[in-house]
Amino acid sequence: METVTSTAPPPTRSAPGTSTALLVLAIVVVALNLRGPIVAISPVLDAIRADLGIGAGTAGLLTSLPVLCFALATPLASLLLARAGLERGVLIALGALLAGTVLRSADGSGPDGLWAVVAGTLVIGAAITVGNVAVPVVVGRDVPARRAGIVLGGYTAALNVGSMIMLSFTVPLTAGLGWRAALAAWGAVAVLAAGIWWLGTRGNARRAAEAAAVDEGDAGGPVWWRRPIVWMLTIAFGGQAFSYYGVTAWLPLLLHDRLGMDPAAAGVSASVFQVAAVAGAFGVPVLLRRGAGPLPALLAVCAAWAALPLGLLLAPHLWLVWCALGGVAQGGGFTVIFSIVVRAARGPAESRRMSALVQGGGYLVAATGPAVVGAVHEATGTWAVPLLVVLGAIAVLTAAGAAAARASVHRHEHGSAVPRPV
Known part of the structure; x- marks a missing residue:
C-alpha cells in the first residue's frame, strides 16, 4: 500500500x-x-x-x-x-x-x-x-x-x-x-x-x-508510473477487457453448440449481454456512494462476472440469467475501475496519464481475447476450457482490482489534499 x-x-x-x-x-x-x-x-x-x-x-x-x-x-x-x-x-x-x-x-x-x-x-x-x-x-x-x-x-x-x-x-x-x-x-x-x-x-x-x-505541482510523491496502484489498475482493466471481448466474440456460437440454439436465438444472448450493461453502469455508482470505498462495488462486479462462465459450465440452460449477470458486470466493471482512476489521480495531468496507461495496457490484452478463447476452443474441441480461461481473467480482475481499491482507500485515509471521493 x-x-x-x-x-x-x-x-x-x-x-x-x-x-x-x-x-x-x-x-x-x-x-x-x-x-x-x-x-x-x-x-x-x-x-x-x-x-x-x-x-x-x-x-x-x-x-x-x-x-x-x-x-x-x-x-x-x-x-x-x-x-x-x-x-x-x-x-x-x-x-x-x-x-x-x-x-x-x-x-x-x-x-x-x-x-x-x-x-x-x-x-x-x-x-x-x-x-x-x-x-x-x-x-x-x-x-x-x-x-x-x-x-x-x-x-x-x-x-x-x-x-x-x-x-x-x-x-x-x-x-x-x-x-x-x-x-x-x-x-x-x-x-x-x-x-x-x-x-x-x-x-x-x-x-x-x-x-x-x-x-x-503534481510532482509530490512518487513519479506517477511508479505508483503500484497504476499497474494494479492496468492489470485489472486487462482482465475486464479480455473477458468482455472474449465473451462477446464467442457467446452466440457457444450457446448454439451447447444448447442447440439456432443462430438467431443465440444472437439474442449478445443483446442481453449488452443491454444489461446499462444496469451495471448505473448500479455501481450507488454501491460506491453507499460503501466504504470502492472495494465492495468491485467485489460485487467480480462475483457477477464469475457467474457467467461458471453458470454456463454448470447450468447452461439458465443462459439468460448468466448473460444478464455478465452484462451487468461488464458495464459495472468499466465504471468501478475508472472511478478508482479518478479517485487515485493527484491532478488532471496524472489522471490523463493514468487513464492512457490503464486503457492502453488493458486494450492490448483485450485484443488477444477473441483469438485466445477461439484457439483454446479449437484445440480442446469443447467450451469448458475456454470458459475456464475467461474465469481466470476474471480472477485477475478480482485480485488486481481489489488491491487497487484498497490502495485508493488507504491513500484517502492518510490525508490527500486533493480528495476525489466517488
Whole structure:
C-alpha cells in the first residue's frame, strides 16, 4: 500500500458559462460515438465481403483493428490531449471520427475499396482512442465529486446505448441506402456530439489554465508510473477487457453448440449481454456512494462476472440469467475501475496519464481475447476450457482490482489534499 500526500490546490470544478448538466449531456452524446461506429459494421460484413471480394478473415479485421488502435494509439492520444487540451482534443477527435466514417464509406471496389475501408477504420479507431482517454479525465476534473460516479455510469451506459442504436438501425438503413451510405450516416452523430461538446465546454479556458498550473505541482510523491496502484489498475482493466471481448466474440456460437440454439436465438444472448450493461453502469455508482470505498462495488462486479462462465459450465440452460449477470458486470466493471482512476489521480495531468496507461495496457490484452478463447476452443474441441480461461481473467480482475481499491482507500485515509471521493 502507498501513502501519498499532495500539496496541489483542489481543481476548479466550475467555470463561467458552463453548467454541469450541459457538460454531462456533452459527455453522454460523445460516448454514443465511442463504440457504435465500430460495431455498426458487424451486421453488414457479408455485404461488404461480397462488394469488395474479401474473405472472412480480412473482414474480421474491420472489427478487431479499432481495438488494437485503443492500445497502440493511446500514447499519441495522451500527447494530443496534453498539447491541445481536453476540450479541443475531443473536438479534433470528433472531426477525425467524421472523416474516418466518410473514408470508410468511400466508393470503390476490389483493392481500392478495401484500402479505403481499412484506412477509415484505422482513423475511426484512433479518434475513439482520444475520447476513451479524455472523458474520464474530464469527469474527474469538472464534475462535482459527489456526482462523478453516476456520471461515469452514464458515460458507460451511453457506450452500450450507442452500440445498440447503430447495430439496430444499420441493417434497415442498408436495405434502403446500401451499406456505404448506411455507415456514413452515423457521421451525423459525431457532428451532433461536436456541437454539444462545444456548448458544454465553452468558457472553460480559465479552468483549463488553472488545471495546467495545478499539473505543474503534481510532482509530490512518487513519479506517477511508479505508483503500484497504476499497474494494479492496468492489470485489472486487462482482465475486464479480455473477458468482455472474449465473451462477446464467442457467446452466440457457444450457446448454439451447447444448447442447440439456432443462430438467431443465440444472437439474442449478445443483446442481453449488452443491454444489461446499462444496469451495471448505473448500479455501481450507488454501491460506491453507499460503501466504504470502492472495494465492495468491485467485489460485487467480480462475483457477477464469475457467474457467467461458471453458470454456463454448470447450468447452461439458465443462459439468460448468466448473460444478464455478465452484462451487468461488464458495464459495472468499466465504471468501478475508472472511478478508482479518478479517485487515485493527484491532478488532471496524472489522471490523463493514468487513464492512457490503464486503457492502453488493458486494450492490448483485450485484443488477444477473441483469438485466445477461439484457439483454446479449437484445440480442446469443447467450451469448458475456454470458459475456464475467461474465469481466470476474471480472477485477475478480482485480485488486481481489489488491491487497487484498497490502495485508493488507504491513500484517502492518510490525508490527500486533493480528495476525489466517488
